[in-house]
Amino acid sequence: MSILLDEILGVDIGGTNIKIGKIINGKVLQKCKIPVNRDDLEQVTLDNLYKGLKDLMTDSVQAIGIGVPAVVDIESGTIFDVQNIPSWTNVALKNLVEEKFNVPVYINNDANCFAIGEKQFGKLREFKNCVALSLGTGMGMGIIIDEKLYNGVLCGAGEIGMVPYLDGILEHYTGSFFFEREYNSSALSLYNEALEGKENALKVFKEYGTHLAEAIKIILYMYAPEAIILGGSISNSFQFFEESLKTGLASFAYQKQIENLKIQTSDLVDSPILGAAALCL
Secondary structure: OOOOOOOOEEEOOOOOEEEEEEEEOOOEEEHHHHHHEOOOHHHHHHHHHHHHHHHOOOOOOEEEEEEEEEEEEEOOEEEEOOOOOOOOEEOOOOHHHHHHOOOOEEEEEHHHHHHHHHHHOOHHHOOOOOOOOOOOEEEEEEEEEEEEOOOHHHHHHOOHHOOOOOOOOOOOHHOOHHHHHHOOOOOOHHHHHHHHHOOHHHHHHHHHHHHHHHHHHHHHHHHHEEEEEEOOHHHHHHHHHHHHHHHHHHHOOOHHHHHEEEEEEOOOOOHHHHHHOOOOO
């Protein structure tokens, strides 16, 4: 498909909202948002998704891409155990949406969508081998190898957040869990305090950078990427943990690799929607 000619719907299924956008010429031109109630039955949430898609669907739409925070069987388009939507334990979403709207549907894990979206539309376009890290509630990772998204079995590749670390797992120290568990505060509150120059908040982000450095060292040993792009809400605070992150990487065994590594933050607007749409390209 050509991103210059085709109209695509991109869908980001989150725990609190389903966000849908119409992408034309690589840009999101129309959007809608549907609230998600975690207590709704499976069919209720499906009907809400259908309504949102119907609102943006036209005869010009060529395909639908959907990103979900879940394990995905790409070939069948079945999703399992969607985070924050307990009723979606085993949903043949691809078949259901294709039957409803009669266009091809592509589904993948949301972290993989972030990676392929950055590769197609964002800062990763110039790199052949790269990684996208989503720093939000947890830590998700998408992997690009030789220009292509690497999924693994059931889109399970890249679950670095589940690697054992200290008294828990990595994402306990690299996602919002860290700020809540260790400092009884949200990342956003501490970010606002850091903007005001408050010493405690600056200290917290400095510590956060040391933990993230440990995660990135593991990524470097496993994949040796040319670039790592950081997204998610915590990446907005990069200025406050960039220095401690780089200091933490000083103990990496292969410093020549560090010299050539690019670590950047995403500036892609509507990246979850664009990432889902990129599955169709």
